[in-house]
Amino acid sequence: MASNPYTDLPPLASSSNGSGASSKEPFFGCIPRKVSAEKARAIMDADLNPFTKQPFTPQYKKILQVRRKLPVYAQMTEFFRVFNENQIIVMVGETGSGKTTQIPQFVCYSDLPHLRGKMVACTQPRRVAAMSVAKRVADEMDVPLGKQVGYSIRFEDMTESGTTFLKYMTDGMLLREAMNDPDLSRYSTVILDEAHERTLATDILMGLLKALAKRRPDLKIIVMSATLDALKFQKYFGLKKDVPAPLFKVPGRTHPVEVFYTQEPEPDYVEAAIRTVLMIHRAEDPGDILLFLTGEEEIEDACRKIKQEAEDLMSQDPDSVGPLVCTPLYSSLPPMQQQRIFDPPPPPRTPDGPPGRKVVVSTNIAETSLTIDGIVYVVDPGFSKQKVYNPRIRVESLLVSPISKASAQQRAGRAGRTRPGKCFRLYTEKDFMKELEEQTYPEILRSNLANTVLELVKLGVKDLVKFDYVDAPAPETLMRALELLNYLKALDDDGGLTDLGGIMAEFPLDPQMAKMLIVSPEFNCSNEILTIVAMLSVPNVWLRPANMRKESDAAKQLMTVPDGDHLTLLNVYNNYMNNKGDRNWAWNNFLSARALLQAENVRAQLQRSMERFDIDIVTTQNENKLYLNVRQALVCGYFMQVAHKEGEKNAYLTVKDNQVVGLHPSCGLDTHPDWVIFNEFVLTTRPYIRTVTTVKPEWLLEYASNYFDLSAFPNGETKRALQAVLKKQTNTSVETDSRKAKKARRA
């Protein structure tokens, strides 16, 4: 075996503060990665915190009692053995095994990162998880959060350099760190948690870590996942061909869930779902119900109907049916209303009457992100909205699609968290077996990869097609991304990173947006583009309550700038900032205070990045001039998202892709201009473009001459229109030339 600078260190001889006595150093005699589970257990059970050298508090001892009952704890000896002997391991731990809190601690007891100036990282797909787990583990280790144990997420770094040795972080955050330190040299061990969720960031990290493991034999990697994917990851991470990475498996601790199927396929899943919920309410024992539907409107609609029918039932038969509360749950719901899912079920109407019940109607946010205690019944119609990507027209859209078996299992599991439960699947067992995919398609196969490709190039990946992906994206997806980055001048013709591309990659933005922000000082409007980019990076700011459509539309009209929706966003933000003193301003104007605050945060973060790269923040005083400048800067980023009006009314054709689209009804333009630039293409009842601003064709030819090279343009209305502009320009310049000539002669 090759010599290893990390593990070949001698055993620890004295405490780090130098005072020497072995009794003061709990890790006395320990060699990193050769610590036995017995030794670690002895230190945990002793009285001195080995990381702070302070006595353990009574609180620590109390929590330790609870930790000892976790399934992972029972397998500590085996874990230490596997960890100490292998560079990469795959770990399977079902819900309730305690893997997320315990494994990283075990790793610290073996790795001793604090004595080597290293850290252990544990990634999470979601920010809330990173924060809450870090808090819990800090308590378990008897240290203050942000000291020895911390977390790092966008906008918040709760770590202390030199002190923190166990860091929970979002997967995206570790990917960002890798861009500036491709060897992840700060870490001795990296743990990827929830790898089965296959987020884009986790997928890329898996590829990077697999390659990094060869460069850094001292780096240990643990991939934690659900059962179904374990073998796939074992094979992928096998260091030699045909030798899979070792598996460490811990059982979960959940209650059994009985699964029921329908006899026949249900033609209308919403109707069937409502019927099933009411059936449970009438016939089943007490316990709350979780119903999965696909979107906001569907959920609100179902809630209304369930409420209505439950009331009808109650009035028909008050002695046998208890009260029912129905609560919607989706991400755009204000946090206050999201909290309502944790309310207890309603009490019986009379002391001995039938008990009340709570129904939560949710998107798949309740599948992974939010856990509701007390759920005993799950109703699963088998659908969710999923992102799909069409590389040919470079469009991501949301489609209601059947879920995967893994997803169905996850949903069913939600019924067994507190006691045995039941899951009602509104499809046949045969369909479950034969029609559903095993796994949800990983995100990397369903996304526009422009951003990812830029990140990979920045990470030093030379050949994107040959990169060792867990699942390789379609070559066309990669080609389309490379093409876009080349047009934006982020990559040169050989696929190499340009200086501009290097800066673009540093911004947490899509490449088009990063480009337009970086060039905006040339148009004297970086202050405004910065705002627009921030507004485009947060959820929709407009509120449109079902019972106040007219009022909210009128409020929006007051803030609309007729030249374009981008300018309207700018106007909204400026008004928001000018009215900060008025707490009700956002609400009174039918705007989301939450989204606006988020925009403010994003804007501040981007501003710091701009300062780091010396990108000036400049503006223009004259408003007309300013708006003109902004519209030109937009072209520099979004020249590939241009549509040209065809014929009458609301019919547009996207340039080059030739998709027939309409302006989205939310669009604020007061006319139908010939040329527009758009931020988004959405496929709903028909194809629409959303967030639209008018541009001049001359700008397209001037600021994106490569893309609008007419000799390589498909024939059609658009080409003819651009040729006409070009001809006019040439004529004018001939005119000016002749005038110049006259002038010269006169002189």
Added chain:
DNA sequence: GCATCTGAG
């Protein structure tokens, strides 16, 4: 004349 599943930087 319409609707945004979820998560990340």
